Amino acid sequence: MYFIPVETRVPLKFGPETLTYVTCARVRITVADKAGRTATGWGETPLSVQWVWPSSLSYQDRHEAMKQFCRMLTKAWAQFDAYGHPVELGAAFIDSVLPTLLDKLNQQQNLPEPMPHLAALVCCSVFDIAIHDAYGNLHNRDIYSTYTSEFMNKDLSAYLELAAESKVSFAGKYPCDFFADPVPKSLPAWHLVGGKDLLDPSEKTGDEPDDGYPVLLADWIIRDGLKCLKVKLRGNEAQWDYDRLLKVGQIALENGALWLTSDFNCTVNDPAYVNEILDRLVTEHPRTYQMILYVEQPFPYDLEKNQIDVHSVSARKPLFMDESAHDWKLVRLGRKLGWTGVALKTCKTQTGALLSLCWAKAHGMTLMVQDLTNPMLAQIPHVRLAAHAGTIMGVETNAMQFYPAASAAEEVVHPGLYRRREGCVGLSTISGPGFGYRVDEIERNLPDVEAGYEK
Numbered sequence: 001m002y003f004i005p006v007e008t009r010v011p012l013k014f015g016p017e018t019l020t021y022v023t024c025a026r027v028r029i030t031v032a033d034k035a036g037r038t039a040t041g042w043g044e045t046p047l048s049v050q051w052v053w054p055s056s057l058s059y060q061d062r063h064e065a066m067k068q069f070c071r072m073l074t075k076a077w078a079q080f081d082a083y084g085h086p087v088e089l090g091a092a093f094i095d096s097v098l099p100t101l102l103d104k105l106n107q108q109q110n111l112p113e114p115m116p117h118l119a120a121l122v123c124c125s126v127f128d129i130a131i132h133d134a135y136g137n138l139h140n141r142d143i144y145s146t147y148t149s150e151f152m153n154k155d156l157s158a159y160l161e162l163a164a165e166s167k168v169s170f171a172g173k174y175p176c177d178f179f180a181d182p183v184p185k186s187l188p189a190w191h192l193v194g195g196k197d198l199l200d201p202s203e204k205t206g207d208e209p210d211d212g213y214p215v216l217l218a219d220w221i222i223r224d225g226l227k228c229l230k231v232k233l234r235g236n237e238a239q240w241d242y243d244r245l246l247k248v249g250q251i252a253l254e255n256g257a258l259w260l261t262s263d264f265n266c267t268v269n270d271p272a273y274v275n276e277i278l279d280r281l282v283t284e285h286p287r288t289y290q291m292i293l294y295v296e297q298p299f300p301y302d303l304e305k306n307q308i309d310v311h312s313v314s315a316r317k318p319l320f321m322d323e324s325a326h327d328w329k330l331v332r333l334g335r336k337l338g339w340t341g342v343a344l345k346t347c348k349t350q351t352g353a354l355l356s357l358c359w360a361k362a363h364g365m366t367l368m369v370q371d372l373t374n375p376m377l378a379q380i381p382h383v384r385l386a387a388h389a390g391t392i393m394g395v396e397t398n399a400m401q402f403y404p405a406a407s408a409a410e411e412v413v414h415p416g417l418y419r420r421r422e423g424c425v426g427l428s429t430i431s432g433p434g435f436g437y438r439v440d441e442i443e444r445n446l447p448d449v450e451a452g453y454e455k
Contacts, residue, residue: 001074001451002026003067006046006375008402009209013195014232014265017050022403023063024376025070025123026446029130031138034083041134042439043126044377045347051323051372052119054266057111065115069105069123071451076101077127078453085152086132086143087175090351091159094327098124118301121326121348122372128349129381129435136434143434144183144388147175147354160328160359163335168362175354178361180390185428187386188394189420190228190261191220192371192401193248200251213404217248220401221255224420228259228293230396235267235298242277249288259393260291264298266323269306271313274298278316293393294341294368297322303330303337311338318392320368327352328359341366344389346381347374357389366392375399375406376444379417381435383427397425409444 004024012019026044047070049062076097082089098120106114136143139151149155149172156170198204199217208215214223221229231248233241241262249260268274274295281289294317300306301323313319320341321334331342342360344353344367360367369386372378379399386395399407400418411418416426430436 001070001449002446003070003450004376004447006403006406009211009213009404010215010402011194011196012192012373012402014051014263016267017054018196019048019050019373022046022048022373023067024378025126026377027074027126027130029077029127029134031131031134033138037138039134039138041130041132041137041434042377042437043129043131043133043381045122045126045129046372046374046378047122048347048372049119052122053116055113057113061111062115062119065105065109065111066119066123067450068109069102069115069120070126072101072105073123073127074451075453078455081455085146086128086135087147087159087351087354088153089131090128090349091355093128094121094124094349094352118323118326118348121352125347125349128351129346132350132381133434133437140433142432142436144176144179144384147179149174156355156358159355161332163332163363166363170358170362173358175358178358179388183387185387186424186426187383188228188423189224189226189425190230190371190394190396190398191224191226191420192373192396192398193217193229193231195232195234199247213401217251218255221252221257225422226420227257227423228261228393229257230261230263230296233262233264235264235273238273238277242280245277245281245292246285246288249285249291252291253287258291259293260288261294261296262292263296263322266297266299266301268298269300269308271299271308271310274313275316278313292317294318294320294366296320296343296370297324299324303333307333307337309337314338314340318366320366322370325356328356331356331360331365332363335363335365339365341368341392343368343370344385345370345372346378346385347372350381350385353385357385361390368392369395371396371398373399373402375403376410377437377439379407379410380414380430380437383417383425384430384435387427395425409442412443413438413441
């Protein structure tokens with residue numbers, strides 16, 4: 001287990017909090033088969049404290065709790081005595097070990113509020129991703145070629161249940177049956193317009209970074225050929241949100257961008273709030289309304305505690321679950337409440353993302369793959385999931401906006417993944433077994449090992 005510190009070049013505001021610093025957790029796992037052959041695999045994700053654990057608790061308390069949970073997970077995965085395909089192992093660990101371990105952490109930390117399940121999933125995801133990578137390396141196969149009957153011991157019916165009204169069956173079905181065909185080698189890239197991002201020259205203060213990267217939205221659009229803009233909104237100031245969408249839409253129109261999405265980051269409690277903004281746009285600025293491809297996660301992420309009927313919103317625009325889509329069971333609940341799409345994230349585990357992908361597609365839901373501002377190795381499983389998922393439009397990718405220098409070593413090997421060109425990211429350099437990191441070619445100096453356990 002390694003902890004890699006990364007500082008943002010500009011602040012990233014989403015919901016009520018602002019991110020200026022993040023710790024990326026990176027894990028190397030060694031696996032063995034019953035014949036004694038071994039292979040290693042790598043996983044990585046940012047521990048995005050503000051996203052996974054919105055709270056009035058101090059950042060430091062939350063950050064340290066997540067790091068401690070990663071240390072606990074290092075030991076728990078080493079002691080996890082099981083054989084099987086990574087989907088089998090991941091599903092079993094998440095169901096049987098993760099909840100107990102989270103309870104143990106919360107008892108030890110004795111904080112005013114417990115660490116949420118979403119934060120635990122993000123910590124767990126680095127290990128789950130590494131297991132998938134190691135399995136591919138062990139068999140010298142691209143990991144996506146192993147989500148088949150040839151390699152998996154169980155079909156999807158062992159993991160997923162159908163909705164009562166569904167007429168399809170998961171018997172004899174495997175994840176490969178739900179992948180895009182053909183798998184694209186290039187994906188449209190969504191640029192994130194954070195709450196503190198500068199939209200025009202009048203907003204400059206003189207404190208902006210002078211590092212060769214754009215600071216104004218129009219300059220980003222022109223430099224990277226962007227066509228898709230994701231707009232972070234507040235969710236508690238309707239006029240600010242309306243004006244923000246309008247201004248971003250105008251800049252998009254002036255510079256050739258085509259699509260918008262609005263992300264409220266779980267801050268809205270009443271569908272009327274979103275409906276009123278959309279209805280006002282459709283009458284006052286129909287072109288901007290037309291540019292909105294979908295609406296993302298306005299409502300509280302704890303879906304079971306906040307079962308809000310959202311059919312009125314999804315009647316206006318496709319409505320995508322993000323923070324609330326921890327697993328396929330919550331996707332099923334969301335579909336009943338009126339959500340029409342799912343934003344997948346590898347940071348909620350590769351295993352969970354694959355199972356949610358299959359359940360959602362089987363039930364006619366649309367998919368997107370959203371970013372956790374993934375730098376370095378974390379970018380590669382992220383874009384690979386998007387390429388195989390068959391999303392509504394490309395992939396969100398914004399680490400090159402907020403900490404581009406962090407991925408300098410990886411960019412040498414995969415230049416198309418860490419710089420957007422003509423509005424897209426390119427996957428053509430990804431090759432070899434596992435996730436295709438080509439990690440031996442990446443000259444990355446890692447910090448000291450934070451935690452390590454052998455069985």
